[in-house]
Amino acid sequence: MEVRRMSNSKVDLAISLVQELIRSGELRPGDRLPVEAELAAQLGLSRNSLREAVRAMQAMRILEARQGDGTYISDLDPARMIETLRFAVDVSGPQAVIWFLEIRRMIELHIAGIAAAKRSEAELERLNACHRELSQAASFDAMMEADTRFHVILAEIAGNPILTSLLELVSGPTVRARVWRQQDLAEVCAEHAQVLAGIAARDVDAAKHAMWTHISGVLNWVVAHPEELETPKSPPGSSI
Amino acid sequence: MEVRRMSNSKVDLAISLVQELIRSGELRPGDRLPVEAELAAQLGLSRNSLREAVRAMQAMRILEARQGDGTYISDLDPARMIETLRFAVDVSGPQAVIWFLEIRRMIELHIAGIAAAKRSEAELERLNACHRELSQAASFDAMMEADTRFHVILAEIAGNPILTSLLELVSGPTVRARVWRQQDLAEVCAEHAQVLAGIAARDVDAAKHAMWTHISGVLNWVVAHPEELETPKSPPGSSI
């Protein structure tokens, strides 16, 4: 499919102008923009076209529009902006899922290593408490929730919110694969225990190795079963 | 700043409906949507509101609208969709820059390790050729270009296009920091040579260690000089 060059439309120009004002520091997080009619006049386009520009920037989490109040610059938090990629991940095909899983594995090894090197006693206790909840999970859903929480705690210990957000993003396909794979509780617990042991012992290599094993299980399963990820949901009522 | 819940507007609903049709597989990359007036009627909103929805999805690289032709589902390539985060990275403050650099370092170590483990002779030769160009760079710009290309080649050897895209994304702040830092050619060459040696010798640890050194230089500089990244550009003509 040939990619066409984006036109120099008035709406795109308005988007660029607002973005440039943010880049230059003239507009800052939390600032309120002029009302639509005025902003449109200042940027040189109609109010409807301005609304298209604003809507695009809302989609990118740059602006927030509140009816009855006004339009504001968002907090421009990269971790939140990453969430806009959720759809991209959700619709990725089997090969992309594998790529996302590889990225996930890279991140998980990294944070396991950091946790092993730098964790506090309180942080270790949080992991242990989570591990206890995992071992007592009474359903697949509860197991998946405790599993996810374990990984989120690890990411928080690493202390990079953008990385935490990125991990959550790339974990989407993992959750889908695991629903299909139906790994049992005893196996998940054993894998987490190995990661925990490495972290408790401040053994970076052991923690990383255990995490590699934990994530590679589902990655290898996906590589072997790509068609399982192709199952479409039933279409909604309004078809085109 | 308090985050307000996104309203259930007609435009947001239309966005969700189209996304759901894509998720379900009823709409696929390259498919052409009905003309605006018809699509608006089918989704139950006015044409202007539909255009807002389409514009938002264009911003997210989900749709492509061509005047005189029609509106199409894009190729939904995650690597391309990641580019929409460019703005988020560009406007990130000093702390976020540090987080992005940490992520960059994580990725660079990962790909250096993969390159050392799996490179072909042809791929090693590509890296060597790039290194020769770096050593002969006649300006700072030429040096930065060759440096960037070295990293891109590494990412390509790793064979994960999404990771390549992600690396390019998080490399933005690095380029800004390096323009300020003004590292000299001899030093960059020496650091690349160490990475290359590890890769040539298929020594994963050596390659990773050398890459850690290479990236940590700029990361540590940024940590020590956060104010250098706060310099705003001069504002454009149209101020608000």
Added chain:
DNA sequence: AAGGAAGAAAACATCGGATGATTGTGCGCA
């Protein structure tokens, strides 16, 4: 004096209708 309710004002959300600009297709001619 403080809190709640009601109404007005502010501002976005949506609609309908029209014209302008661009792209693709089909036809005619060299």
Added chain:
DNA sequence: TGCGCACAATCATCCGATGTTTTCTTCCTT
């Protein structure tokens, strides 16, 4: 067969209006 032109299709933009939601102001009650 290739190129140019005209036309149709469709997005891009604008204008004007009404609807809906949020915030602010005023008044009343405790």
